[in-house]
Amino acid sequence: MKKARLDASHCLLLCMGEKCRKKNRKLKQELADALAREGLGDHVALHETACMHRCDNKANIALYPPGTVYGKAGKKSLEKILRDVTARAAE
Numbered sequence: 001m002k003k004a005r006l007d008a009s010h011c012l013l014l015c016m017g018e019k020c021r022k023k024n025r026k027l028k029q030e031l032a033d034a035l036a037r038e039g040l041g042d043h044v045a046l047h048e049t050a051c052m053h054r055c056d057n058k059a060n061i062a063l064y065p066p067g068t069v070y071g072k073a074g075k076k077s078l079e080k081i082l083r084d085v086t087a088r089a090a091e
């Protein structure tokens with residue numbers, strides 16, 4: 001089992017419920033690679049979560065804090081998520 005990061009200031013939760021799982025599995029690795037490339041790997045932990053009960057907007061990814069949910073996540077969403085994470089990490 002992979003250890004949870006306890007020193008990260010932010011967390012990205014990727015829904016792995018039935019409707020989001022397929023897309024988010026692909027996005028998780030892309031997010032991890034992008035975070036590492038941007039030097040944000042120590043600031044943001046990636047976690048998988050159960051259904052967020054927003055299945056119509058599959059695939060869902062949430063950023064905590066502040067609790068922003070990115071619905072219909074895809075490659076374009078990753079750019080927005082990275083921008084938001086970068087801005088929050090700089091605070």
Ligand code: FES
Pocket residue numbers: 015016017018019020021050051052053054055056058059060
């Ligand atoms: S399966 Fe992702 S919100 Fe329900």
